[in-house]
Structure formats: C-alpha cells, structure tokens
Amino acid sequence: MNYSPPELRTVNVTRYVTPLREGGSMPAIAEADDEFLYVLKFRGAGQGVKALIAEIIGGEIARVLGFKIPEIVFANLDEAFGRTEPDEEIQDLLKASVGQNLALHYLSGAITYDPTVTQVDSNLASRIVWLDCLLTNMDRTARNTNMLMWHKELWLIDHGASLYFHHSMQNWKEAAVKPFAMIKDHVLLPYATELDEVDPIFKNILTDDVIDRIVNLIPQDWLKDYPEDQPEERRNIYSEFLKSRISNSEIFIKEAQHARASLI
Template sequence: MTENTELLLRTVNVTRYVTPLREGGSMPAIAEADDDFLYVLKFRGAGQGIRALIAEIIGGEIARALGFRVPEIVFANLDEAFGRTEPDEEIQDLLKASIGLNLALHYLSGAITFDPAVTAVDPKLASQIVWLDCLLMNMDRTPRNTNMLIWHKELWLIDHGASLYFHHSWQNWQEQAKRPFALIKDHVLLPWATELERVNEEFTAMLSKELIHSIVGLIPEEWLSAETAFDSSAAHRAAYAEFLETRITNSEIFVKEAQHARTSLI
C-alpha cells in the first residue's frame, strides 16, 4: 500500500467483491481489500463517473478537516482480471468499466441510517453540517436520503459524491461560486440550524488556502487529464481550488440563504 500527499490517502488493492449496494444510482459495492478491511467501493465506471469520485474526495476531506466524523477514504485499485467470474452482467460491465483507480470508504459495520425522529442533533452540530453542505452545494442530505449514519452512538457523514454539481459542465463556474445554495431548503437538519453565523465565523477561519490546495492536491492526475473544459490538468485542479476559495470568501451569501430558508420553515 502507498500514500498520497501529506493528507495520507492510502491506496489498497481490491481482492473480493462482496455485495452490491443497490440503494444508490451509481451502484457502489461492499468489497474487501488487501489490508483485510471491508470498504464501500465507488466505481469510476458508474453513471456519474470520475467527477463523483472527485466530489467525494473534496467533500469528505473538507468535512474531516472541519472535525466531522467521516469514514477513511482510500484509493482502490481494480485489477483487469477482477470480476471475470461475476455472473451478473450489469455488475460485470461496471467492473470492466472501472479497471484502475477507484475510490472507497471504510465500511462501518453495524451502522444504522440517521433518523431525526430518533436521534436529536444539537443546534451547533446541525448548523455545522448545514454550513458544510452549503459550501459544497450538496443536494443529497434530505429526509429521504440523509447520508448520515449512527455508528457507536456517534454521527458520521457519508457520500459527498453529489456535491459540486457545477463540475458536470463547468459552465459559468466562477459565477456559481458566489451563488446561494437554494436547495438547502430541503436539508434534513435545517430546522435545528440556529447557529449559522457563529459556525460561519469558525469554519471560514479553519479553511485556509493552504488546506484547500492540499485537499485538491489529493485528486489523482489521471482523473483530471480527461476534462475538455481546461487546457491542462493543472488548470483543472486550480479551478477546484479557486471555486472553493471564492465560495469561502463569500460564505455570507449562502449563510443568508440558509437562514432565510429556515425562517420559511417556521
């Protein structure tokens, strides 16, 4: 196993496909790696492709840097011979399309889906998660699909692949960096997010340019080189950093939108 950059994303080799997780459209799977751990494996050959994996890295590692509990994220190599004996044709096609470097999250065995009717979240934590999802433009933390787990009585954040949806076209991305996040009105924790201004002050101070560049630096070169919107992978990587830096600098825009949306709920 190897390490990538100072943030220490490990690389593992997938040794066994255990079972598909058909809840999501991208059909991730539980798989075992050569370190004997189980992972939720997210495939580069799935519907949203490599962009969803990039969003997973950026969203997950920003969340971790801000102090949230996030399963370990690793790069996962899929060998060419892997999956040849898979009887399901749909899964076999997915495996063939995903040969090479994929992404995986440590599998939290025994975790249960977060339910706000069962587990109370205090206003500070609710505000922190709402702020994070405004920054990332994460549309996927709704009552229907919270993408939060309870594991060992603690709240864990998972699945940031639907974040940063602007990068599926890169159209007017500099302008989008300054826009409010209107979909925050559907956030499962918005009713309890009463401390957004306080959280905004704390989190913008924590997310330095150096930290953002370190996180963006984790994206593998091969995942950036195929993007036609940029002349080079370096320009592509720099655009992610600029988008996030601009959004952090203008965070009061999305904070006000979230506060307005919350007021509308009351």
C-alpha cells in the first residue's frame, strides 16, 4: 500500500470560544484564522504533549484504516490569550500552552454515539475494537464513548488517552506484547464477532513504512520534553512499540475474545 500521511495544516487561533469542561484536560472550542471552529487540545494540560502525541498517532492510524476522523491540525496559540481570559484556571492553561498545540475540526451538530439508539454492525464494531486494542485506548466505554454521529455516519474522536505506556516508557518492549485488559469495558465489544477476519486486513495495511510515516508527524519539539532520551530515540520507541504490537496482535485479539465471551 502506498500511504502518504497528510501534511498536517497549521492554523492560528484567533478566538477562544468556550471550554469543554467534560474533558479531563479541559479542551476548548476555538476559532482559527481559516474561519473554522476546532476542538483545541492544549500542550499545557495535565498530560502535556503526550496526550497530543497519542492524538496524532491514534487519529492518523484510524484514518489510514478507513475510519471517519475529524481533520487534525497544528494550532498556534498567541500569548495574548492568557492575558485577556478572566477565568484564572483557563488563563493558566492558556499561558502554559503558548505556541504549537493540536486541534481537531469541530463537527457542528454532531451528537454523542448512543448504543441504545444506533446499532453498529459486527464488522465495524470489530474494526474499532481491534484499533483500540492496538492503541490501548481506555476511553471508548459506555460512560464515555468518544464516538459521534454526524450526517448519519460514525466518527471516532479523542485518542489522547491511548498509548498509556508512554507515561512510563522504561518497559515499553514488555508493554508492547501485553494484552489489553481494559478492553472488557469497551462499548462495542459485545458486537465484535469478526476480530479474526479484521486482523489480517489491518495488519496488511499497517506496514512498518506506514507506521514510520505516521510517527514522523510528531513535531521534533514535542519529543524534547522527554529528558531521558534524545528526540529521535523517543520517536523510534513509538514506531517499534506499534510494530511489535501489530506483529503480536493475536495476544490482544485473544484477550478481547475472552472478555467478550464472559459478557455473553
């Protein structure tokens, strides 16, 4: 497969519209100089650039696998925003996030996916469960589905809690081949009956070259926040973690199938 990742556009934030307080990292709706609205994710939030790195990797892997994903852009934040914001907590967040942040195109009018309202077929459910096992994404539960219905299509959002191995990277090789126990809480797991069929298709798409190209989207500056490694060493760890996890996908598939069997 000849995959070229998107050249992520860069926009400049022109207006802070409103915080999204349901998110733990307090993202916001903001307007940019291209006159579009975005969900802005801040590098100065609790998880720092690691959540933004997970968002890029998770979102672009999902995109290449054929899922609907809002456009991801880099978003520059001017220091003037922190000076004019009356809310002290938001002011501190804005001041800590001056410079390059990440944003996702705001899907105006989208509604949160509700499994009691919208049925997802077994193939789509299996594809999403496989993706979240790969990414170790803990945030696709009934409490917080991180899926939206927009124009009658299912869109995946918010992969910032993925790749949680990178909060303690010393044992990344062991983490890469671990099953993902939290898949038992996945909102679509009961419908994911085609994991064995999805697996070879997705492994064929996610070649080493594709993974490297996606990981190369991470700005060099964001990798400098890791004092124990050189930036390119850290970039290589992300690539090798994902490649190892993909080549050992039978481990997380068996865990998901076992968890599903215990539900039904």
